[in-house]
Amino acid sequence: MVEFVLRERMDKIRKGRKDSKCILCEKRTKPGKRRPLCGETNKNLRNFLSKNFLVSPNDDDVICDTCRRKYYREGQAQVNTPTVLTNDTNANDPDFMPPSAPKRAKLSSPLSISLPISSTIKGFTKEANEDITSVYTVSDFNRSGLLELIDTIREHALKNKNARIDFDKSSSLNDTDFRNLTGLTITDFEDLCSHIPNSAIRDTRVRSMRTCIGIFLTKLRSGMSNKILATLFNISKDSIRKAISSARDAVKQHFTPKYLGFDHVSRESVIQNHTRPLAQTLFGDITNTTAILVIDGTYIYIQKSGQFKFQRSTYSMHKFRNLIKPMMFVTTTGYIVSVIGPYLCNSKNNDAKILNSIFKNNLEKIKEWFDKDDVVVVDRGFRDSIDLLEEFGIQTKMPSFLKRNEKQLSVEDGNTTRLVTKVRWVVESVNGRIKQWRLLDKVLPNSLIPYAGEYTRFVSAICNKYRPPLNAGNETDDLLLGTKMLHMSKKKNELMERVSNENLHSRSGRWQKIDGNDSVEDFPKLSEEDIRDITLGVYQVKLAKSYTEEHLENDDYYEVMQQGHQLIRVRMASRHTSSKTHNLWITYDDCCIKTWYCTCKAGARIVGTCSHISSVIWFLSFYRHQTKGNQAKQWKDYVHDANQPEVVDDSDSEPEE
Incomplete structure (x- = not known):
């Protein structure tokens, strides 16, 4: 025991x-x-x-x-808790707090549930809790409490780690960041997301509807691969692909049809809200009831394909690259009415045949949208569509062609061509605007060819909704400019006739370099605005600056000959071919430029000037009188030229005997 x-x-x-x-x-x-x-x-x-x-x-x-x-x-x-004694005098003390009542109050909420909560004093109010001062600066933690705190911090850190770029919180990115990533401001992004119902994109653990739209816009704006996007957003590549697919389907259904297509805007709305007064003055009628659209194809470059037939069908003999072509229908203010396509790019799919196919198949009910005597502005590639468009009663405005065995457009053809280009430039600017979304500007992977049309239409819808018009024009200014251009288009080039009659192009004389203020001293001084009134546009002025830069680099670039009182002849090289030169004549007086003529292809026109004439006028009347600032960098200085003459060192040569 x-x-x-x-x-x-x-x-x-x-x-x-x-x-x-x-x-x-x-x-x-x-x-x-x-x-x-x-x-x-x-x-x-x-x-x-x-x-x-x-x-x-x-x-x-x-x-x-x-x-x-x-x-x-x-x-x-x-034990140390003091006893509170009360008397009648404490009732008048505003800071006195009576002890809690011992009895319990019966509070019921909801039915059949009683809550025995003790009544409390005013020392437990929210304001009283906020006034509590800290007594201890050190707190005691046991191991379990400390581990719980660490787990909470770790969980919060892991949750925030997954959101490097957060589109769910507008405050996480400023307006500039939103514009750089998506091409939209915060307000525009919020409006775009409001078009997409919550049921269109299912929220998952790693992404929401807003995140999907943000990833899709970032993909279009930057052109980055899914691998790089996965790194930026800290989610897997498959999640990026699914997010882009979900967003693409959602905007295709709920956003793009509202702002693109012949169904989304009426012909009357285009006439009233999206037609520049200058275009109505040049090609419309006095009642302003003519719909004017500019049509052109844009290029989306693609990779070479292992499918040989497809590779042959997408190879452009004009660009010498593989590409596909969406067809753009644009108003004269830059508003995109519709984007149809994309199409192949072989000889059977030129611009004219694509437009003919669209009208014959009546895509988007285009024949019902147009009315008789409406106008389409096109380039020379649509010449085979003129007869078909005339059958539907649609007028065609197109630049003129050179006649057989001629090297220069006539005065009349040059003037009408300038009227067309004054309106047609807007479609080129629209093409440049949608290429700001770099995915459409780069070489598109063949895996994205099925979605190239959707991408182009979505970006076009964004431009319509969130971008201002390229040039809405001022009604008074456009009316004056259009009237001036129509009046000048009916004139003859008197200086061209004088050059021909007096044989000025073969007359000999002394050529003088234009090297400073001492050349052609009586040439009038003009402002850039005065020069734009002569050129009737800004494109020629931009080219004039490039011509001047080349002149400053080579002192023999401009050569001038005085062939009469206030008549100069200038000889200058072509910007395309260095061995080719152009001769131009300018007459002037003390305050303005009177007439001009150039031997280039478009140099005979009166409506505006060619770039050669504008460059001479800009240099003699404006640039040489300005204070010279820092010159632009010459990019050729950073690239080697193998055609430079070899330097011979005399010390290596043998002495003569």
């Missing part, structure tokens, strides 16, 4: 040594730094643990000295 009792006590001792963990902090404790929880003397301690820490101690459990001190501190705080 004695042996059994000793053995039982030894087992308890071993068990205590092995499992002597604190019931509260679960730390192993040494025998001298722990206390058992059994017995009547530790009843209050067990009640304290059950009430404050929700643990139920057993007879074998122990508690460490550190945790036991919490019990003694709690008991000491209750």
Whole structure:
């Protein structure tokens, strides 16, 4: 019997040594730094643990000295709590807070549920809690509380780590960042997302509807691959692909049809809201009831394909590259009415045949949209469509062709061509605007060819909705400019006739370099606005600056000959072929330029000037009188030229005997 009792006590001792963990902090404790929880003397301690820490101690459990001190501190705080004495004088004290009432108030909410909540004093109001001052600067944490805090911080960090670029919070990116990434401002992005219902794009753990739209716009704007986008947005490549696919289908259904296509805008709306007064003056009628559209194809370059038939069908003999062509229908203000295609680019799919196919198949009900005597402005590539368009009663405005065995357009053809180009330039600017979304400007991977049309139409819809008109024009200014151009188009070039009659092109004389203010001193001084009134546009003025830069680099670029009173002849090289030169004549007086003529292809016209004449006028009348600033960098200085003459060192040559 004695042996059994000793053995039982030894087992308890071993068990205590092995499992002597604190019931509260679960730390192993040494025998001298722990206390058992059994017995009547530790009843209050067990009640304290059950009430404050929700643990139920057993007879074998122990508690460490550190945790036991919490019990003694709690008991000491209750002993030191002062007793509050009240009297009648405290009722008038505004800072006096009476003790809580002992009875419990019965609050029921909802039915059959009673909440026995003690009534509280005003010291527990929100304002009172905010006025509490900190007494202790150090807080005690046990291991479990510290681990819980670390887990919470880690979870929050991991959640935020997945959102490097966050489109769900507009405040995470400023307006410039939104414009750089998507091509839209924050307000425009919010409006675009409002067009897409929540059911159109399913939210997942890694992306929302706004994130899908943002990724899709970033893809179009930057042209980056899915791998790079996966790195930027910190999601997998497959998630990027699914996000782009979901966004593409959603905008195709809910956004693009509202802002693109012949169905989305009426003919009357185009006439009233999207037609420039200059175009109506040049090609419309006095009632302003003519719809005027500019038609042209744009290029989307693609990769070479292993499908040989497709590669042959997409190879352009004009660009010497593989490409596909969407057909653009644009108003004279730059508003895109429709984008049809894309089409192949072989000889059977030139601009004229594509337009003929669109009208014959009545795509988007285009024949019902146009009315009799409406006008389409096209380039020379649509010459085979003129007869078909005339069958539908549509007028065609197109630049003139050179006649057989002629090297220069006649005065009449040059003038009418300038009227056309004055209106047709807008479609080229529209093509440049949609190429600001770099995916359409780069070489498109063949895997994206099925979606090239959708991408082009979506970007066009964005331009219609969120971009201002390229040039809406001013009604008064456009009317004056159009009337001036129509009046000048009926004139003859008197200087051209004088050059021919007096044989000025073969008359010899002394050529003088234009090298400063001492050349042609009586040439009038003009402003850039005066020069634009002569050229009737800004394109020739831009080219004039490039011609002048080449003249400043080569002093012999401009050569001038005086062939009469206030009549000069200038000889200058072509910008395309260095071996080819052009001769031009300009007459002037003390305050203005009177007439001009150039031997280039378009130099006989009166409506505006060619770039050669504008460059001479710009240099003599404006540039040489300005204070010269820093010159533009010459890019050829950073590229080697193998045609430079070899330098010979005389020291290496043998001495003559």
